[in-house]
Amino acid sequence: MLLKAQQLSAKRGDTLLFQGVGFELSQGHWLQVKGQNGVGKTTLLRMVCGLFSPVPSYLEDEKKGLQDQTEIWWKNTPLSETRDVFHQELIYLGHALGLKEELSALENLRVLCAIQGQSLGSQKALVALHAMGLKGREHLPTRVLSQGQRRRVALSRLIVQDASLWVLDEPFVALDSEGIDLLLGLIQDHLSHGGALLFTSHQAVNFSAPGDVLELRA
Amino acid sequence: MKDKSQNVSLGLFGVFVALLKRDLLLGLRARTEVLTGIFFMVIVASLFPLAIGADLNLLRVIAPGVLWIGALLSTLLTLPRLFEGDHKDGSLEQLALTPSGLHFLVYAKLLAHWLLSGLPLVLLSPLVALQFDLPSELIGTLMLTLLIGTPSLSAIGGIGAALTLGVRGGGVLLSLLLLPLFIPILVFGAGAIEAQAAQLGVGAHLSILGALLLVSWTLGPWACSGALRVALE
Numbered sequence: 001m002l003l004k005a006q007q008l009s010a011k012r013g014d015t016l017l018f019q020g021v022g023f024e025l026s027q028g029h030w031l032q033v034k035g036q037n038g039v040g041k042t043t044l045l046r047m048v049c050g051l052f053s054p055v056p057s058y059l060e061d062e063k064k065g066l067q068d069q070t071e072i073w074w075k076n077t078p079l080s081e082t083r084d085v086f087h088q089e090l091i092y093l094g095h096a097l098g099l100k101e102e103l104s105a106l107e108n109l110r111v112l113c114a115i116q117g118q119s120l121g122s123q124k125a126l127v128a129l130h131a132m133g134l135k136g137r138e139h140l141p142t143r144v145l146s147q148g149q150r151r152r153v154a155l156s157r158l159i160v161q162d163a164s165l166w167v168l169d170e171p172f173v174a175l176d177s178e179g180i181d182l183l184l185g186l187i188q189d190h191l192s193h194g195g196a197l198l199f200t201s202h203q204a205v206n207f208s209a210p211g212d213v214l215e216l217r218a
Numbered sequence: 219m220k221d222k223s224q225n226v227s228l229g230l231f232g233v234f235v236a237l238l239k240r241d242l243l244l245g246l247r248a249r250t251e252v253l254t255g256i257f258f259m260v261i262v263a264s265l266f267p268l269a270i271g272a273d274l275n276l277l278r279v280i281a282p283g284v285l286w287i288g289a290l291l292s293t294l295l296t297l298p299r300l301f302e303g304d305h306k307d308g309s310l311e312q313l314a315l316t317p318s319g320l321h322f323l324v325y326a327k328l329l330a331h332w333l334l335s336g337l338p339l340v341l342l343s344p345l346v347a348l349q350f351d352l353p354s355e356l357i358g359t360l361m362l363t364l365l366i367g368t369p370s371l372s373a374i375g376g377i378g379a380a381l382t383l384g385v386r387g388g389g390v391l392l393s394l395l396l397l398p399l400f401i402p403i404l405v406f407g408a409g410a411i412e413a414q415a416a417q418l419g420v421g422a423h424l425s426i427l428g429a430l431l432l433v434s435w436t437l438g439p440w441a442c443s444g445a446l447r448v449a450l451e
Contacts, residue, residue, distance in 0.1 A: 051314060092312075101307070113225065114232070115237065116315070117229075141247075
């Protein structure tokens, strides 16, 4: 079991977004989070990454009194104890892509890898950018790239970075059909090498790898 | 398609240097933002001799205070942008997900902020001080106090910038929050130059500035990263 979560609840202000959500994700599996707008899909993903704190959900225990049941496990260890290792093996791509407008695609890619503690040679970075269809755009400031091209720059991380868990928030947004095919190929490759994928999307997607759909309800 | 060769691990220091280089590069590419703070200090300090007139004795007396207030306000002007860009474009989320720990990367960000906004003030201060007819040994003390004092401004200011991140009208709140905390640095920074002018020795003032520097750089990044995590939720 790569990732397991139980009894996750989230609040935005006084509004309860969702409660009691749990899931399991094994190597080579995917999990698609579905639900209406504003139901908390992004919040759930950020919570798994550790960017958002869950609301504790207490359960009466006869011996110990009130016990917080909320927990996320990474490789059977509670996430709070293994966060640094977990972050090493995680790629999170949110709505905001983490790209600096003043930097070129190549510089952005290398800095993002460096922040994750991985040194990336420019040759390897260029190969990845070319594979994502950005040939000739490597040295342009990200400012001048289109939304879809920016997405492609951010998605290049999936090619170059070592990570066993991908957490992708609406990864297909702004991509053209060729870009979607590229991304699907990357995901298939990742899953077949024993990686896992947690993502949100309004599109129905079909991978040959086994996976599940998690419906979020308010 | 995927290159399966493992990436080389950068180590803590490598990550630190990579982020420091990124921020310095961003400062270089967006020069106007960096220059605004520096010019602000130069202009504020230059207005006083023009407004007061050529009373050299008076100018010499007010010089330490005016120059220090200039440095302080100029730092305050640059602080709102310290984390704003990272917050907007999602880089802050990526920084929070680093295996090295967010507080460690905050060190790099604060150091970059000082190199871009504090160090230029230290280097420019002798030129500005000439307008106040400060004698050369006092200019030396001025530079020394700014060199020890402005990094504290960056570290303490970073906490304020993190706390007001994403708050509407955060700039005003930031000033209200930080100016009281900046007062000790202002008092001892300007006080050191006055003490030197009165031949009293500056050791005590510099020691206190040094102590403030150590405390602010030890605790500041931790407080800063805590505030950033709250801002991310």
